[in-house]
């Protein structure tokens with residue numbers, strides 16, 4: 001991965017501490033929002049990514065590139081692949097049960113990905129420094145051990161729930177996150 005210094009954990013970064021309320025090893029993560037483009041079951045044209053955590057610390061998902069994901073004829077659009085990376089990275093940091101948002105996403109495209117290909121996605125956190133979380137992801141062709149087609153590195157920033165209330169749709173947030181108080 002040709003990641004930049006901005007997505008590389010600084011000296012002294014700590015390993016992530018997963019939350020006891022998060023899924024245990026082998027568990028599925030579920031969707032964080034039903035209309036999310038990446039994972040929402042109710043999104044009509046979304047990616048519908050469903051992930052599991054093999055170890056409670058990283059996430060894995062399979063994503064099959066469809067007709068609606070094309071850029072060049074018959075080949076996946078790079079922005080769609082970056083979205084899939086962003087989604088699994090976001091899922092992996094959600095294991096900490098703290099709200100984070102993407103601040104920076106770097107993507108390496110190593111192989112063309114034809115329509116019909118199933119990418120085996122994996123994401124994990126490489127360190128936490130204050131509000132900053134450093135994360136990586138990869139997409140492998142055809143099998144979990146297949147050739148790497150896409151790699152990503154990201155910087156996510158921890159926010160509080162008011163971020164979503166102030167900038168987003170508070171009613172939709174409350175409808176699906178009753179367990180969170182916006183102003184505790």
Ligand SMILES: CCCCCCCCCCCCCCCC(=O)SCCNC(=O)CCNC(=O)[C@H](O)C(C)(C)COP(=O)(O)OP(=O)(O)OC[C@H]1O[C@@H](n2cnc3c(N)ncnc32)[C@H](O)[C@@H]1OP(=O)(O)O
Nearest residue numbers: 006032033086087090091094099101102103104157164173
């Ligand atoms: C519905 C409810 C769900 C609940 C939760 C569940 C979520 C469960 C999974 C989600 C799965 C979805 C996966 C997709 C995730 C998305 O797509 S999120 C959507 C896309 N991202 C955004 O909309 C974020 C937009 N940006 C912002 O809101 C603000 O810029 C940020 C990122 C919150 C930072 O603003 P801020 O809080 O004012 O912080 P700021 O002081 O500017 O920066 C803090 C530090 O980070 C650094 N930094 C900030 N931005 C950058 C950058 N781009 N590059 C490098 N460094 C940066 C700063 O330099 C600063 O460093 P230090 O000076 O401390 O060393």
